[in-house]
Amino acid sequence: MSQKNLSRRGFLRFLGGLFVGLFAIRWQKIHDMFSPKDTRPGLKEAKHYSRGNEMAG
């Protein structure tokens, strides 16, 4: 194979690798955009309240 063909093949491989890498980054960002956020409530019993017949008035 000629030197010119080897250089062209190497350059095409470099471009291919670059596109794959860029796509992987973009996919990760898209995935993060639509990943579910933390929708679980932060449940903790409150302080400073009263119940039922403990209430005045």
Added chain:
Amino acid sequence: MLPIVECRLCHHRCRLNEGERGQCRVRINLDGKLYSLVYGKPCSVHIDPIEKKPLYHVLPASASFSLATAGCNLRCKFCQNWQISQSPAEETENIDLPPESVVREALNNQCRSIAYTYSDPVIFYEYMLDTAKLAKQNGLINIFRTAAFIEEEPLLELCPFIQTASVDLKGITEEYYEKMCAARLGPVLQAIKIMHRQGVWLELTNLIVPTWNDKEKDIGDLCRWINDNLGPDVPLHFSRFWPMHQLKSLPPTPEETLTRAREIGLAQGLHYVYVGNIPEHEGNNTYCPKDGKLLIRRVGYSVLENNIIDGRCKFCETNIPGLWT
């Protein structure tokens, strides 16, 4: 039948049937017990310059780890954070950040304080209290950024753990608080006095809204109340209103109004009266109340010059109150 619960965190004293939420939107009656829905689930987390709180007499030029959850117990028509304050937690993007993680992140990011802010931390009381205890153990300053619409008992429990509070004193009439904020002035004034008596370092902020609370009489009454009840050394920040939320039809506060408000405050005997949201205004700076020398020069949130040494004026050695180190 499951019992009704009555929340006693703030003066709304919401009485809730099973499944009902309080006015703050983030406290709920479940199986006859009251729960917070936002413990460890902030929707806003930032590192801010401490001057943004605004706090001008606390650790100048330091970074503050700042956070908030959804919800609020007020309904201010001018709220600049309404997207989170007037929303339940289901409508905000929250992250999982328990108290120990807050402290760890603050320390890892070289922050010297944690600010409970943006919405109103009264409504995430339990989260704030637990975080503040850990923060204090780890040498961090706790900043309570609040409208101070909170009952005495929870406030007294909180005070030992908060070294400083940046408090919105939104107006000086009950009518203003009712119509603008759906709250009451009396409890706010009481809470401010409690914090002052408990030794919490206070800085007050008054947002001047054109046609609502911009009369010279109202500003004078507010300054007089501060001087009579707290003394001349409590800093007062007059802040500029920008059209927002339910008041988009109003113009921004004129610069002359803020300048005049500062003059009124100084004439009433207050030592430290500031103007916020106007870059290059002399009201951004701190001056010695005795010799008038420039102590701290600020542009925006940046400190360009600091002539306070060991809490004293460099020139005449007058004590300048605050938390300087």
